[in-house]
Amino acid sequence: MRQLRGARVAGTGSFVPPKVLSNRDLERLVETSDEWIYARTGIQERHIAENGVPSSDLAAEAARLAIKEASISPLDIELVLVATVTPDRMFPSTACSLQEKLGALNAAASDLSAACSGFIYGLTLAKGLIGSSIADVVLVVGVETLSKLVDWTDRNTCILFGDGAGAAVVVPGEPDDGILATSMGSDGRLGSLLELPGGGSLNPATEETVRNRLHFIKMKGNEVFKNAVRAMGSVAEDALAKACVKAEDLQLLIPHQANLRIIEATAKRLGVPMEKVFVNVHKYGNTSAASIPMALDEARKQGRVKEGDLIELVAFGAGFTWGAAVIRW
Numbered sequence: 001m002r003q004l005r006g007a008r009v010a011g012t013g014s015f016v017p018p019k020v021l022s023n024r025d026l027e028r029l030v031e032t033s034d035e036w037i038y039a040r041t042g043i044q045e046r047h048i049a050e051n052g053v054p055s056s057d058l059a060a061e062a063a064r065l066a067i068k069e070a071s072i073s074p075l076d077i078e079l080v081l082v083a084t085v086t087p088d089r090m091f092p093s094t095a096c097s098l099q100e101k102l103g104a105l106n107a108a109a110s111d112l113s114a115a116c117s118g119f120i121y122g123l124t125l126a127k128g129l130i131g132s133s134i135a136d137v138v139l140v141v142g143v144e145t146l147s148k149l150v151d152w153t154d155r156n157t158c159i160l161f162g163d164g165a166g167a168a169v170v171v172p173g174e175p176d177d178g179i180l181a182t183s184m185g186s187d188g189r190l191g192s193l194l195e196l197p198g199g200g201s202l203n204p205a206t207e208e209t210v211r212n213r214l215h216f217i218k219m220k221g222n223e224v225f226k227n228a229v230r231a232m233g234s235v236a237e238d239a240l241a242k243a244c245v246k247a248e249d250l251q252l253l254i255p256h257q258a259n260l261r262i263i264e265a266t267a268k269r270l271g272v273p274m275e276k277v278f279v280n281v282h283k284y285g286n287t288s289a290a291s292i293p294m295a296l297d298e299a300r301k302q303g304r305v306k307e308g309d310l311i312e313l314v315a316f317g318a319g320f321t322w323g324a325a326v327i328r329w
Helices: 023-027 034-041 055-070 094-102 115-131 188-193 207-211 221-242 260-270 288-301
Strands: 006-015 020-022 045-047 079-083 108-112 138-145 163-173 178-186 252-255 310-317 321-328
Touching (some): 034 260, 115 138, 115 163, 115 178, 115 310, 163 178, 221 260, 288 310
Parallel strands (some): 079 138
């Protein structure tokens, strides 16, 4: 049987809007405090997109950096995958908007909706398409402007989320190098624990849905926490097993940056010491699908991911969805 090609990340990029909203700023918006937020989440500040700035603008900034590092032209890209739950609009896709902004005129384009797990879902698709020789160059982007969906009167959720984008260019590689293995899962029975109830075909926009504030994020935090730790630990272990490596072999674990407590609990379950765990949630908050690629790009810029290193990405998000990827850099 013909061996599938490998797939590797040839370039990464990330971008956050310049406006910063600190915990002290939030003290003036809702009944909360810097100490309360940091103690429960590990978050100190987040970046917020200005009015009129769509997700595709942030995605384009991150993508251009990844394209430059990969030393390719936008015309080389054969597929644009955008993971987001904050699209520019219902249709056309944010991926099509991004394609236009990049001038990636030879690419197909599509959005992925898997919330915080979306980037890993995208990497999995890219690996499969490249491995089967359907595509040679795939651009995977995670982007969110969650500030536009946050209820700024709800102190339990408005403190958590921020805006940003991260991107990766995926190209062919050796079978035993690059993206070694991925694992994904979901459980739609738990979808109501973290959702945006309004705006779709179930609850289209009406005076009533607006009045009932259905167009803002709703979350049952304690239940999300318990399921996140369980699912992230399990899917991370599964991806490691598929790659035939162990957690102690990792040079770095890059988990979804939702909450410092979730990050610490996941690392503990895997037996990975915190000095081998990348954390930047304090600077950006939960950026959903952008979280993993932003953290990966920042870790590389800090020299914490070097050639030959074995790293693992792991995420959990609304749906519920979860995913992990083991990569030999």
